Amino acid sequence: MAEGKDQRRRTGMAALAQAGEDDDFSVIDAIGGPRGVVESMLPGVLFVVLFVVTNNLNLTIGVSAALAALQVIVRLVQRQSVMGALSGLLAVGICLVWAWKSHEARNYYMFGFLTNAVYLVLLSLSLAVRVPGLGLMVEFIRSLPTERFRAWFDDWMGDRALKRAYMRATALWIGVFALRLAVQVPLYLTDNVVWLGTTRLLMGIPFWALAIWVSYLIIATPLHRHKAAAKAAAQDVAVKDAAAPTDSRK
Template identity: 40%
Template structure:
């Protein structure tokens, strides 16, 4: 009897094949992809697995980051009527939040995006010499979001479903249910309505020039984060599954990371 102590010089040792459980663990599920998309979009869940509206809007600090630079610009311009100085004041206000996040050792993504937006807005206003052009970038941003959301509904991938489907542990299974697909389409239309309302109210004020500047700035503050939170909350309520409706439990709710 020949006893082999190992593979010969031309033989390769047998490699252990991964089991089916390991293969499934290595391959991201649809629910995992949905969760990743929602988290990148800034949607936050609370400990009970429900959408956290305030955190999804960036928290108190995130809301302040979106409001303060525009408010500083308005006050500075109304007091001094000096456009360059007012634009610098707005940039300084945005930069302060970046420094605060550095001190807090918190992610800089939101603060950097905010200061970039303020910088572009300041450049537009300084280039044209019109104070109202500080707010024109928001119009184009709203139009881009509206177009993207309308397209998402048309191709039966409504944005509300991609976001809320993660929070409700549905993954992408909601697309197989015509009622859930319709509900998420309606929820997306709610967000579209919020964005469209901003344009309906603010664009006429913009074309009023200097006379409409104070009203335009005020509407930007009111119809910014506060209106977004309200629209998101209404969309969440309108897209609630009916009692007893089957839902995918592939993703378990987890505590959101603090922002």
């Protein structure tokens, strides 16, 4: 049973979609497990250390690219899931190409600035129109609205406690993205690659883990109550449907 449960572990926002179902929510599992954390941080650590030691951008880019590719190859050889490693390879590849094309090490971090800025703007707009972006993501993962979109939307938006929790969690993530940009962009503008790389690492996985954990604390209880209420309503409908033929014969 334990093995099957571990296989159902989800990461990122998908882990939040299970909030209220598991009493043993794990931040480490939610951010990809120990191996996922190491694989996510290692390319960035290597890039900073190698560039500082050698001051050779081309060598740094080549070794970083080789490491990212090696991580995917190892997972393939071990016949493990490669989706996380492939997405990481793609992200690292974009960063490395950006730095190589511009001949500036600091541009390795430009892609991260853009993604943080996009998330910041989209989530801020979602709060402005009172449709929490985090709620949209979690509910979309939890129950894909292939049909009856309006009913799906009204179901969770109509739950005031759940919507309020999603609004707070969305504001939390806006703060994370805004703080990253506020700290790191000045370092980029002053071409301080060492401190930029260091703060990027410190505000990467650790901030992600903290935001996931606090988001779980915010939404777990209202989401659990919402799921319980939906299950009870579905059972009531089933009982009424089962009793309907008997009533009609009377």
